[in-house]
Amino acid sequence: MITLAVDRNFGHEYSKQELTHLMTSIKAVIYARVSTQDQAKHGYSLESQIARSLELLETKYEIADEDVLAVVEQGEMGDDPNRPALNQALWLVEQGVGNKFVVLHPDRLARDLKLQLFITERIWNAGCEIVFVEMDVDPNNPESLLLYNIQGAIAQYNKAKILANSKRGRRAKVMNGKIPGVRRIYGYCFDKANDTLVVNEVERDVYLMMVDWILRGKDGRQMTLTSVARELSLLGIPAPSGDKWYQATVSRIVKNPVYTGTFYYGKTECRQRAGRKEIVRRPAHEWQSVPVPAYIDEKTFHQLQERISLLGRRNRGAKPKAPYLLKGLVRCGRCGAAVVAGAPSRDKQTGEPIYRYYACSGKGRKIFEVGTGRQVHACAGRNWRQDVVDDYVWRFVCSCLAEARSALEQIWGSGRKRFV
Structure with missing residues (x-):
């Protein structure tokens, strides 16, 4: 059996000789997909999907392992129409590789009814038979097609329902004064037993020192965000990420209002569309607040923001006078930065x-x-x-x-x- 592990960096170009060899030697293409959520909740694994598909091909169609090509995909969402391994498998089938397209279950193929119908049509139009291990689909049987479409609608509904229930559960937890998990916030530790933030005394003192430096300076010197990052590094104070202090990290910390004693949940919302996650900022009146230990008062926080804004205006460089055709459109080929x-x-x-x-x-x-x-x-x-x-x-x-x-x-x- 030939196994292709395809990700978004996969760029193999098939030669005419390679493609001809696959067309003459491969009788079936297996598509196996797993996302992190699927593997955790349902116990799916790529190995078990391939093993069960091979077993079906051997017992029902007498197709040996050496006549099979398996295309595997890991970490991609079922409602994404542009999955690299799926697209690779579909392209191979349309070139005439294999006459059977084998998938464990329809929800491995798609978790969106419209996408399921589109993919199915492409496979059938290529003259290939779709074989599901856990159900039968007959394109010439109306009742079979109806059940297949119902299965696709149920998969789409289940995905939407899980997301809705998760959001509802998190909002209910916040209403009870708890925080439903949070990324690292400098100066606090997350208490998993009580779902809240507790004081990290060492980091709290460092935060208060940063605030004092920015508002009053250090040793008679005016302190910018950059000089704060440099000074923390010189003092050997561990950074949130470990061994490096970023000016952007200092900026993010001193601009965070959580240190006034209120953690806001729901400032942004993650929406999924066509397998892609989009972060959308929600209006302030929809945020939910949770009280946490305060390090500074509101007045000090506003003074801090005014000082940071003033430093930003002073240090901002002049806008470029000449037009730059590609500015903001391309990334560095060495490190990937803008x-x-x-x-x-x-x-x-x-x-x-x-x-x-x-x-x-x-x-x-x-x-x-x-x-x-x-x-x-x-x-x-x-x-x-x-x-x-x-x-x-x-x-x-x-x-x-x-x-x-x-x-x-x-x-x-x-x-x-x-x-x-």
């Missing part, structure tokens, strides 16, 4: 810009090593000339527009190999 407008090179006599550059935002992040205070650069790569890059991109776009049809066909063909 690409921004970098500092230009200037004439030594006049100070006028000579060349402008794209720069990786990872190069400018304020990160300091705990114990030494040494600044750590997340990305050490060089910058890119803005005029050279923009000119290349414009030329490429114009060439595509001049031959729009062939360009679209090329993009579509490439997409089918990887994503469809």
Whole structure:
């Protein structure tokens, strides 16, 4: 048996010889999927799905293991239409690889009725038979198709019901003064027995020291968020993440209103659409509050925010005057950070810009090593000339527009190999 573990980094391009070999040697394609939730709640595993599928193929269709290709997918949601392993399996079937598409259960194929019908239609149109281990589907039997569609609707309903019940349970817990789990909040420890935040005395003192530094300075020096991060590193104070203090971490801590004695639940909401999670900010009047130990009062918190805002206005650089075609659209190929407008090179006599550059935002992040205070650069790569890059991109776009049809066909063909 051939097993393909396909994820979103899978980019194998099949040669004509490889594809021909698969078409002549493979009689069945197994698709196995598991998400973290499924494995925890239902005991599904990729190994058991493949084993049961192989057993069915051997006993019912007399297809041996060596004539089977298994495509496995882990950690993808059942309502996502763009799952990499599913798209790979469908593409192979449409190329003529195998005449049977084997899945343990319809909810492994999809947890959305519309998506289930779309995938099913593609498989049948490819001249391939869908075989489910735990139920039979006959495309020529109206009653069988009805039960199949009902199964898809039930799977979609169950997914929505589980999400709704989880949200309702968490809201009820908050109404009783409890916190239904929370990410790490510096200065507190989460008490799992009572579902609440309790004081971490060491981190509380560090937080109060940060507040004092920003409001009053340290040793006669004005302290910015960057200098606070550097000073904490020099003092060898452990950071929330361990060995590095980020300026962004200090900013997130001192801007958090939880230290005034109120934890707000429901500030954001996670919504799922087509297998993708979207974080949506909810209006303030919908937030639920839970009392927690207070470290500062409201007045001090407002003074702190005003001070931070003033420091931000003073240290904010000038906006770039020249247009940057790709600003905010691309990421660094070395570290994955966003690409921004970098500092230009200037004439030594006049100070006028000579060349402008794209720069990786990872190069400018304020990160300091705990114990030494040494600044750590997340990305050490060089910058890119803005005029050279923009000119290349414009030329490429114009060439595509001049031959729009062939360009679209090329993009579509490439997409089918990887994503469809």
